[in-house]
Amino acid sequence: xxxxxxxxxxxxxxxxxxxxxxxxxxxxxxxxxxxxxxxxxxxxxxxxxxxxxxxxxxxxxxxxxxxxxxxxxxxxxxxxxxxxxxxxxxxxxxxxxxxxxxxxxxxxxxxxxxxxxxxxxxxxxxxxxxxxxx
Amino acid sequence: xxxxxxxxxxxxxxxxxxxxxxxxxxxxxxxxxxxxxxxxxxxxxxxxxxxxxxxxxxxxxxxxxxxxxxxxxxxxxxxxxxxxxxxxxxxxxxxxxxxxxxxxxxxxxxxxxxxxxxxxxxxxxxxxxxxxxxxxxxxxxxxxxxxxxxxxxxxxxxxxxxxxxxxxxxxxxxxxxxxxxxxxxxxxxxxxxxxxxxxxxxxxxxxxxxxxxxxxxxxxxxxxxxxxxxxxxxxxxxxxxxxxxxxxxxxxxxxxxxxxxxxxxxxxxxxxxxxxxxxxxxxxxxxxxxxxxxxxxxxxxxxxxxxxxxxxxxxxxxxxxxxxxxxxxxxxxxxxxxxxxxxxxxxxxxxxxxxxxxxxxxxxxxxxxxxxxxxxxxxxxxxxxxxxxxxxxxxxxxxxxxxxxxxxxxxxxxxxxxxxxxxxxxxxxxxxxxxxxxxxxxxxxxxxxxxxxxxxxxxxxxxxxxxxxxxxxxxxxxxxxxxxxxxxxxxxxxxxxxxxxxxxxxxxxxxxxxxxxxxxxxxxxxxxxxxxxxxxxxxxxxxxxxxxxxxxxxxxxxxxxxxxxxxxxxxxxxxxxxxxxxxxxxxxxxxxxxxxxxxxxxxxxxxxxxxxxxxxxxxxxxxxxxxxxxxxxxxxxxxxxxxxxxxxxxxxxxxxxxxxxxxxxxxxxxxxxxxxxxxxxxxxxxxxxxxxxxxxxxxxxxxxxxxxxxxxxxxxxxxxxxxxxxxxxxxxxxxxxxxxxxxxxxxxxxxxxxxxxxxxxxxxxxxxxxxxxxxxxxxxxxxxxxxxxxxxxxxxxxxxxxxxxxxxxxx
Numbered sequence: 001x002x003x004x005x006x007x008x009x010x011x012x013x014x015x016x017x018x019x020x021x022x023x024x025x026x027x028x029x030x031x032x033x034x035x036x037x038x039x040x041x042x043x044x045x046x047x048x049x050x051x052x053x054x055x056x057x058x059x060x061x062x063x064x065x066x067x068x069x070x071x072x073x074x075x076x077x078x079x080x081x082x083x084x085x086x087x088x089x090x091x092x093x094x095x096x097x098x099x100x101x102x103x104x105x106x107x108x109x110x111x112x113x114x115x116x117x118x119x120x121x122x123x124x125x126x127x128x129x130x131x132x133x134x
Numbered sequence: 135x136x137x138x139x140x141x142x143x144x145x146x147x148x149x150x151x152x153x154x155x156x157x158x159x160x161x162x163x164x165x166x167x168x169x170x171x172x173x174x175x176x177x178x179x180x181x182x183x184x185x186x187x188x189x190x191x192x193x194x195x196x197x198x199x200x201x202x203x204x205x206x207x208x209x210x211x212x213x214x215x216x217x218x219x220x221x222x223x224x225x226x227x228x229x230x231x232x233x234x235x236x237x238x239x240x241x242x243x244x245x246x247x248x249x250x251x252x253x254x255x256x257x258x259x260x261x262x263x264x265x266x267x268x269x270x271x272x273x274x275x276x277x278x279x280x281x282x283x284x285x286x287x288x289x290x291x292x293x294x295x296x297x298x299x300x301x302x303x304x305x306x307x308x309x310x311x312x313x314x315x316x317x318x319x320x321x322x323x324x325x326x327x328x329x330x331x332x333x334x335x336x337x338x339x340x341x342x343x344x345x346x347x348x349x350x351x352x353x354x355x356x357x358x359x360x361x362x363x364x365x366x367x368x369x370x371x372x373x374x375x376x377x378x379x380x381x382x383x384x385x386x387x388x389x390x391x392x393x394x395x396x397x398x399x400x401x402x403x404x405x406x407x408x409x410x411x412x413x414x415x416x417x418x419x420x421x422x423x424x425x426x427x428x429x430x431x432x433x434x435x436x437x438x439x440x441x442x443x444x445x446x447x448x449x450x451x452x453x454x455x456x457x458x459x460x461x462x463x464x465x466x467x468x469x470x471x472x473x474x475x476x477x478x479x480x481x482x483x484x485x486x487x488x489x490x491x492x493x494x495x496x497x498x499x500x501x502x503x504x505x506x507x508x509x510x511x512x513x514x515x516x517x518x519x520x521x522x523x524x525x526x527x528x529x530x531x532x533x534x535x536x537x538x539x540x541x542x543x544x545x546x547x548x549x550x551x552x553x554x555x556x557x558x559x560x561x562x563x564x565x566x567x568x569x570x571x572x573x574x575x576x577x578x579x580x581x582x583x584x585x586x587x588x589x590x591x592x593x594x595x596x597x598x599x600x601x602x603x604x605x606x607x608x609x610x611x612x613x614x615x616x617x618x619x620x621x622x623x624x625x626x627x628x629x630x631x632x633x634x635x636x637x638x639x640x641x642x643x644x645x646x647x648x649x650x651x652x653x654x655x656x657x658x659x660x661x662x663x664x665x666x667x668x669x670x671x672x673x674x675x676x677x678x679x680x681x682x683x684x685x686x687x688x689x690x691x692x693x694x695x696x697x698x699x700x701x702x703x704x705x706x707x708x709x710x711x712x713x714x715x716x717x718x719x720x721x722x723x724x725x726x727x728x729x730x731x732x733x734x735x736x737x738x739x740x741x742x743x744x745x746x747x748x749x750x751x752x753x754x755x756x757x758x759x760x761x762x763x764x765x766x767x768x769x770x771x772x773x774x775x776x777x778x779x780x781x782x783x784x785x786x787x788x789x790x791x792x793x794x795x796x797x798x799x800x801x802x803x804x805x806x807x808x809x810x811x812x813x814x815x816x817x818x819x820x821x822x823x824x825x826x827x828x829x830x831x832x833x834x835x836x837x838x839x840x841x842x843x844x845x846x847x848x849x850x851x852x853x854x855x856x857x858x859x860x861x862x863x864x865x866x867x868x869x870x871x872x873x874x875x876x877x878x879x880x881x882x883x884x885x886x887x888x889x890x891x892x893x894x895x896x897x898x899x900x901x902x903x904x905x906x907x908x909x910x911x912x913x914x915x916x917x918x919x920x921x922x923x924x925x926x927x928x929x930x931x932x933x934x935x936x937x938x939x940x941x942x943x944x945x
Contacts, residue, residue: 007943014935016658016684022941031942035658052700055688057661064661066688066696071661082576082587101943 004093004100007031010039011097018054018063020044021101026111029090030054031099032063032074039099040074041092043110047072047085137165140440141226141236143216143383145170147179148413148429149242150198155437157206163441166208167234169226173213174266175200178577178609180426182269183290186297192266197577209234219387221406238408238440241384241395245377245414245424250285254347257355260371263294272370276301279369283307283358285344287314289455291374292331298370299336306337306366308344308358318455318466322482323489323505330462330487339366347371379415379422394422399447401436412436418448425453426579445627454515465511468501468518469493476500481532490532497525510534512602526894549603558600561593566604573608581605594847623662628652630666630880637670643679645671659685666881669768669804673876676918683933689766692938693925694751702751703744705765706758707801710775710793710813711739717760724757738772738810740765749939755926762926764801768882770809770872773797774822778815778832787832789815792861796830799865800872802922803915806879806888809872810845824851827875827885828868833857837864841871841897842889850886853894856902870901870908873915 013019013033021029021041030044030053038061044054051067062071062080071080078086088109093100140156142149145168153166170176174196181195203210214228219239226234247262249255259275261268275282276298284295287309299305307314313324328338343361350356357365379394389405390396394417396404401416403409412432414424423429428451435448454467472478472493479492486506492514493501498521502514513534517524524531552558554567572578572588581602585592591601621627626649628636633648642648645667649659659667664685671679683691694702708717721741725733732744740763746754755762765771775793779785793813803809812821813830823829825845829852831838836859843852855871858864874897879888889897901908925932 005943012937012942014684014937017935017938019937019942021943028941049698050700051698052696055692055696055700057664057685057687059658059660059664060656062660067698069661 001104002091002093003103005103005106007099007101009097010037010094010099013039013099016058018056018058020052020054021106023106025113027113028052028054029101029106031092031101032058034058034061034074038074039092039094041090041101042072042074042077043088043090045087045110046070047077047079047087048083053087138163138237139235140164140166140238140240141234142166142168142240142242143219143226144242144244144413144415145172145176145210145212146242146244146413147176147197147426148244148433149240150176151430152240152242152412152433152436152440153208155434156440159437159443160441164238166206167211168203168208169211169214169216169228169232169234171213171215172265172267175203175210175212177266179265181609182263182266183293183297186263186269186272186294187300188297192269194574216383219383221387221409224408236408238410240436240440241389241403241409241411241415242413243380243383243415245422246380247373248376248378249373250344250375252344252347254349254355255373257347257349257371258353259355259369260347260373262373263290264377272298272372273301275370276303280304281306281367282370282372283366283368284372284374285358286374286376287311287338287340288317288374288376289315290377291372292327294372294374295336296331298372299334303370304335304337306339306358306368308339308342308360308366310341310343312341314338314340315455315464318470318503319464319505320470320491320503323464323466323491323503326484326487326489326505327462327464377414377424379417381415384411384415391417392420393417399435399449400439401432401448402439410436410440419450421450423451423453425451427451428453430579452515452519454511463508464505465508465514466501466503467511467515468499469495470501470503472501479528479532492531494524494528497523497528499524499531509599509603512599520891522891523893523895549600549607552600558604559588559590559593559597562589564588564590569601569604570608573605577609578605579609596847622666623660625649625654625656625659625663626652633667634670634674634878634880637674641675643671643675645682645685661687669806669881673804673918681933683935690768691935692748692751693755693762693766693932693934694746695766697744699745701745701747703742703765704746704751704754704758705736705740705742705763706760707763707797708740708760709797710773710790712775712790712794713741720758720760724754727757728754730754736765736772738765739774740772749941752936752939761801761924768805768807770797770800770803770805770811772810773800774810774812774826776814776816776820778813782815784818785815785832786834787815787837789813789821789830789832792830792832792837792864793821795861796865796868799869799916800919802919802924803872803876805872805876806881807884809875809885811868825849826852828871830864830868836860839864839867842885842894844884844886846884848886853889855898866908866912867901869915870911871897873911873918874900876915876918877911 016035018030018032028044030042032040044052046053046065048070049067051065053063053065055066056063061074064071070083077089090105091102176198178195178197184190211232214230214232216226217229218227224236247264261271282298282303282305284291284307287307295305295307313321314327315324345361346359347355348357348359355371358368359365381391381395384395385391389403395411395415397411397416397418398404401410401412403411413429432448435446438446477494481490488506491503499517504511552566556566558564558566569588569590576587578584584601591598620629622630648667665687668682668685672681688696694704728750730743730745734742736742773793773796775790778789779787796811809827811828812823812826814821814823815832819831823831825843829840829843838857839855840852841855844850875885875888923931925934929936
């Protein structure tokens, strides 16, 4: 049984943007709102190098990771081909403009902080942003 | 819905690629059947030469296994030659009686070798070099026979001759023209090629025409007789005198053919709208292409029309040539022979084995023929395709692009000599071996595909040339591309220039307006196009177009630099790199108060606080009480200065003050990319003005201004721009140049690339030769910057969404 916890109003999330749900001792959950006011929730960690997806650019049903521009599907948490990998997703309920997440999921999915794993050096800007103009 | 039926005649590279593209965009639309005359699934025909030379095996060059066809639900008819098409009843019939019905038909029958009508052409041991069967015949002949003659000294003939030689045969190459590869090389390069192949043991008869093939008692060829009566012993004769589009079937069923099946820009045959054709058998605007990249482009266009998207036109390609003979590097493109109204730049070192000829017409590169050192082939080809004015780089053109300090791959310029373990892409840590493996395993053909799968050359791009070379050797890809402009991203057909133009011309003010006007395919664009559109709007219509922070990269939304662990770095502004004790005290206090782990002095003479938590950013800014350093944006970053005449015993000018003035005048300036300035007080140039977007150097009589330098990926020394007397003039000229860049640059194009694209002469003309224009540019910049907010303090005015710093619904 889901135990719904009210997180915020839909209007608290900027259109084509996100908010972070802080989880003490564990990675945050990112809550996204797209241009059709759909709300999605993913673990705030890119499957590539752990970038915070909440900081990415939202478009359609996707978010671009701010570190290396991987495109992650908001509905399934999976990277667009040819990249591979998925980040956990969380069930979202929207009722009369309020956004709810399931406490059971929040307390069981991806608990604990990951080791700061193999991360490539990222300069003042990310690799993606440094891409030269065509 | 009942699925439509698609039948493809021909199972080669261009056709199967078309089907792959179709499956990608409309996987459920068609029931597909494919006929192939050969008994093999689709393989990479280009790589038959390395197979012949024993460098690869047939298995390695298979592109689509039989399983692939099955997994995609395609009925594959192998070894069945299609002999008839009933266009009225829409039925295809093969030799063995197999029939398939179609709603759409794709004819990809490729080409046939041209066999000259010589006496003896039907003798055993006389073959062409076209398919796997021919390759096997040659490999077998090399086991039991000694002498081979190859007729035709073009690309294919040379590759065949080389392969046979490496299998131990004595090979003579007979060629009609006076030098080899006369359609791709000039006489000098052709001569050098011949010499180096002679050194390997190949024999040549040039300006020689064959009269007959002479048979022995067992019906096998024994010799080739030339017109002069001489005879060359040969138990194997390979005809490589060219190819002809295979239009036998198309002509039989009444499709209009003219050296190929005539198709329109959507690859539809002009006779029957249900029939499409791509590949070597298709004649588009009078040309039947024989290289893989244009054919794949045709395939892509064709697929979108088969999928009934109705978008995309194929408008032709420019092609270039490289020879796949290990150890021999040659490259040619365009009109390399030149003519009366052309100019040539030639470098020739016959002993060193290097020859380069560049052909120019009206200050544009129209042809190139390079032998021995082809590292710059891709660059020449790019200049040729773009047709840009090369007047300003004429003196350096011959020495190529790589003479100006690319970094990140240990200075390698020849991919062939690199070991597999060598790092090609220094940004993403991709080795040569990894690239080769991906190309082979995933069947990649274009630089874009390699970039997508391996990330090599996907970041800074400086290793693009190397990756192209690797692609060349591994997949047999070729340097060819269409001359058409490049689309901004996958959301649109429009190029950066198209978008800039339409925004200005039609006074567009919002991203949705541009997207509607230019037929964007996606509702919100993507992370590539949205930041560009936002920049174009606010730079073209300052004070009118409204900034859209959600279309900006995170750094410009949170006004700090995101780091690899998700924390941020904060760089407060210090005008001209000058600070004082109270600023330093405040910085120290902030570092303590917020437990900031790293404090570092930057290359631009500022102090960087690294590892700040996002939620602390607003308070860090407030406590610092210093302006935003904009170290996170596509903006003016810093003006680096030396101490100048105020303190330095060599200083001739007050460089520090000018640096401060420039920074105060230009800060908050968004641009296509980051902008860095420097001011040095004397020619010792301690502020490194020579590698900045605008670099100023004080001399006794005034200031020298340099532009479009770069200290990054491509270390590029700035061009001398002008000499000025006063500091006020330096402000006006620098500002005018930066405004021109802001108005004309493409998003993410640094000044070095912008000036490289439009030419230094253009910039000089607009700013140095036209005082009125210059002042207008400078005024437009001042107008745009007037009243711009400091985003660290004026959240409302700068549209900073303060909610982003606070988490919600904490547990």
